Amino acid sequence: MNGAHDLGGMHGFGPVNPDPNEKLFNHEWERRIFAMYFATLASDIYSIDELRKNIEIMDPVHYLSSSYYEHWVESIETSLIDRKIVTKEEIAERMKKIDKEAA
Amino acid sequence: MGAHHEPPAELSTRVKAIESLLIERGYFAAEALDKIVQIHEHELGPRNGAKVVARAWADQDYKKWLLTDATAAIADMGYSGAQGEDMVVVENTPDVHNLVVCTLCSCYPWPTLGLPPTWYKAPPYRARAVIDPRGVMKEFGLDVPEDVEVRVWDSNAELRYLVMPMRPAGTEGFSEEELANLVTRDSMIGVAVALSPSAV
Numbered sequence: 001m002n003g004a005h006d007l008g009g010m011h012g013f014g015p016v017n018p019d020p021n022e023k024l025f026n027h028e029w030e031r032r033i034f035a036m037y038f039a040t041l042a043s044d045i046y047s048i049d050e051l052r053k054n055i056e057i058m059d060p061v062h063y064l065s066s067s068y069y070e071h072w073v074e075s076i077e078t079s080l081i082d083r084k085i086v087t088k089e090e091i092a093e094r095m096k097k098i099d100k101e102a103a
Numbered sequence: 104m105g106a107h108h109e110p111p112a113e114l115s116t117r118v119k120a121i122e123s124l125l126i127e128r129g130y131f132a133a134e135a136l137d138k139i140v141q142i143h144e145h146e147l148g149p150r151n152g153a154k155v156v157a158r159a160w161a162d163q164d165y166k167k168w169l170l171t172d173a174t175a176a177i178a179d180m181g182y183s184g185a186q187g188e189d190m191v192v193v194e195n196t197p198d199v200h201n202l203v204v205c206t207l208c209s210c211y212p213w214p215t216l217g218l219p220p221t222w223y224k225a226p227p228y229r230a231r232a233v234i235d236p237r238g239v240m241k242e243f244g245l246d247v248p249e250d251v252e253v254r255v256w257d258s259n260a261e262l263r264y265l266v267m268p269m270r271p272a273g274t275e276g277f278s279e280e281e282l283a284n285l286v287t288r289d290s291m292i293g294v295a296v297a298l299s300p301s302a303v
Contacts, residue, residue, distance in 0.1 A: 005207055005208065006206070006207060007206050007226050007229040007230040008204075008206030008207075008229065008230065008232075008233045008234070008257065009206075009233055009234045011230070011234075013226040013230045013231065014227050016222050016227045016228045016231070016239060016242050016243070017222065017227070017242075018220065018222045018242075018243060018294075019221065019222070022220060024218055025144070028115070029114055029115040029117075029119070031140045031144070032118050032119070032122055032136060032140075033121075034139070034140065034143070035135075035136035035137075035139040035140050036118075036121065036122060036125070036131075038185070039130065039131035039135055039136060039139065040125070040131075042131070043130045045130065049260070055208070064226065068209065068221070068224045068225075070114060073114060073118060073121075076121065077117070077121060080121065080125075085125070085128070086121070086124050086125075091120050091121060091124065094120035094123060094124055095113070095117060095119075095120045098116050098119050098120055098123075099116060
């Protein structure tokens with residue numbers, strides 16, 4: 001499937017700008033979603049190709065304007081919902097509860 | 104581009120919500136996630152790949168094995184597993200310089216190099232490595248002479264490439280450990296050459 005992820009040869013993205021002092025993770029949520037990627041694959045909920053596919057079907061504008069680990073959140077959430085492990089509503093409800101507890 | 108945007112604050116809450124629902128349903132324990140992070144943040148990394156390259160520099164038989172069956176030769180060092188199941192090592196020579204990219208995503212040999220740097224996963228490198236490799240390498244301070252052929256390898260989900268940089272001059276008699284100190288992550292991606300002994 002081609003799409004926004006198929007970047008080879010595209011013009012206009014500017015210089016590479018490597019940062020020699022970058023950290024492996026910039027936010028705690030990046031660590032957690034990274035680990036959940038392994039843990040959910042180990043539970044055989046879905047395959048790695050399914051996760052990759054669900055990154056590739058992201059809205060192209062969102063794909064290009066979001067960070068690497070944000071792609072993972074999108075893909076893992078989509079896959080979990082597809083597989084009926086959780087529903088969109090359950091995630092929304094749980095988010096409200098977490099926000100309330102933190103307030 | 105994308106990677107420079109600050110992600111929305113709700114992402115953190117969303118990830119917490121997913122984690123707590125999955126733990127509640129028994130898919131994994133929070134401690135298992137901690138352990139996975141610990142391994143990838145602190146135990147894997149490019150030092151593994153550096154040891155592979157140093158051994159190949161020091162041992163011609165091992166080098167031959169590495170260049171013909173990288174997966175087995177690397178597993179012999181104890182580095183195998185997820186995102187490194189099928190490996191190909193490409194050798195830099197005075198005539199050929201190799202560069203690795205993953206245009207579609209971020210495929211990278213985790214057991215030997217650890218997790219990829221942000222620039223490897225971001226659109227500018229993925230877009231340009233295949234169309235302007237010399238220009239990209241210049242941005243890393245590497246000017247590959249015109250008479251050296253540049254080969255670009257596009258990694259994919261099944262196959263991961265590792266560059267074996269050229270052994271620097273003035274390293275005769277170096278131990279494998281001393282040699283490994285000269286092998287950087289960037290030299291195994293191909294955006295740099297190995298360090299010269301005077302640089303260490």
